[in-house]
């Protein structure tokens with residue numbers, strides 16, 4: 547199944563969290579399941595915080611890139627456009643809030659996202675991290691369409 551990240555333009559495919567061209571990164575893959583977006587990810591032993599449990603920064607970065615991917619997909623969906631069509635929607639993180647509800651074990655995790663708001667260049671995404679059927683973290687991301695000047699000095 548095609549993932550949102552498979553459609554990112556080449557010049558924004560280097561992100562540590564979601565870039566397919568970053569061999570050191572998480573390379574997350576996100577897709578629609580109805581009105582929810584879903585990412586599955588299994589932490590490695592080197593993602594440990596307390597033995598047996600995942601590092602909170604990893605959880606935050608998964609929520610971050612799951613949500614910016616969701617923002618892009620939601621914009622395409624709203625416009626009835628294919629994700630390969632131009633101009634491309636590129637979203638960066640304006641704000642990332644994470645609540646760690648329970649320790650997150652080092653097994654397969656499922657992130658489920660919903661779009662809370664689309665307004666102008668902004669998409670607000672809610673995301674919950676599940677270990678099995680237990681919600682271990684919840685996040686909210688304000689994703690903003692990447693300004694043309696991004697990355698220019």
Ligand SMILES: CCCCCCCC(=O)SCCNC(=O)CCNC(=O)[C@H](O)C(C)(C)COP(=O)(O)OP(=O)(O)OC[C@H]1O[C@@H](n2cnc3c(N)ncnc32)[C@H](O)[C@@H]1OP(=O)(O)O
Pocket residue numbers: 554558561563564610611614636637638639640641665666667668688690691692693696
């Ligand atoms: C592209 C593929 C790669 C995927 C990236 C993965 C995620 C990342 O790690 S991105 C890297 C980390 N993020 C960054 O470096 C972003 C740095 N910040 C910026 O470039 C800018 O501040 C940026 C783009 C977030 C906002 O730009 P700016 O032009 O100032 O936005 P602006 O027009 O003021 O705001 C648009 C809307 O977003 C809201 N907004 C902007 N920043 C925030 C914030 N920090 N918190 C809450 N809301 C915000 C504004 O309130 C506004 O909402 P509304 O329309 O309701 O008033």
